[in-house]
Amino acid sequence: MPITRRPTSSNGVAMAKADVTALISRGGSPSRNVSTGPMSRTVEVPVSLRIPENDLARVDEIISRRRVRTSRNRWMLEAISEKILRESKKSVSD
Secondary structure, three states: OOOOOOOEOOOOOEOOHHHHHHHHHHOOOOOOOOOOOOOOOOOOOOOOOOOOHHHHHHHHHHHHOOOOOOOHHHHHHHHHHHHHHHHHHHHHHO
């Protein structure tokens, strides 16, 4: 015999355990960044990238020495952004 009542949703209807499990399993989609900063994007596209093991180890070492922790993904986005800026300036000056 239950001691408490089954939880209800905001509209007062009891949610079945299967419904809750289905909702959790479905997951969500990543938010889309619509800011106007230098790293802003409206759509992010997943990309598979092959990196030599030694280079990846060097990237991880560099990241681990940072005072403020950052993810490998964020570090790579910063590196790509810097390269794009350098190449853009280079092509303008040519």
